[in-house]
Amino acid sequence: MMDIHPLFAGFHGVDPYAVGAALGFxxxxxxxxxxxxxxxxxxxxxxxxxxxxLDGFQFAGGWGAPGVHCLMFAKPLTDNATRWWHSSLPEVSA
Structure with a gap:
């Protein structure tokens, strides 16, 4: 199962394009x-x-639907969007 990036995970049933645009993606x-x-x-x-x-896009997650699956990619358009994207990712220990 692919997780949805935390920025987009809480918007079930909402147009992903509208959510992305509102967040600067x-x-x-x-x-x-x-x-x-x-x-x-x-x-x-x-x-x-x-x-x-998909130059400049990042993989934002995927979900299943009957007989198909969906993959979502997001491209930040603003400095804020870029910061939000990275701050929502889990920290990787060295």
Whole structure:
């Protein structure tokens, strides 16, 4: 099960594009046939890089729906959005 980034996790049933815009993000959601994978697949990870279609986006999570799953990507547009994105992530110990 993929978790939704904490910035977006509490907005069940709300338009993710509207939530993203209100928080200073561009949102991209993809619907894919089949069950929700346990982790982001290699092809999707490769698309979150410089000069590819999801340049500047970060993976924001996924959820299942009948017969399909959805993947959400978020691109911060403001300094505040960038700070909120990073401050909501769990700390990684060295």
């Amino acid at each position: 561009v949102i991209h959601v993809e619907v894919v046939r089949g069950p929700l994978p346990a982790a982001l697949q290699v092809g999707e990870r490769e698309r979150i890089g410089a000069r590819v279609d």
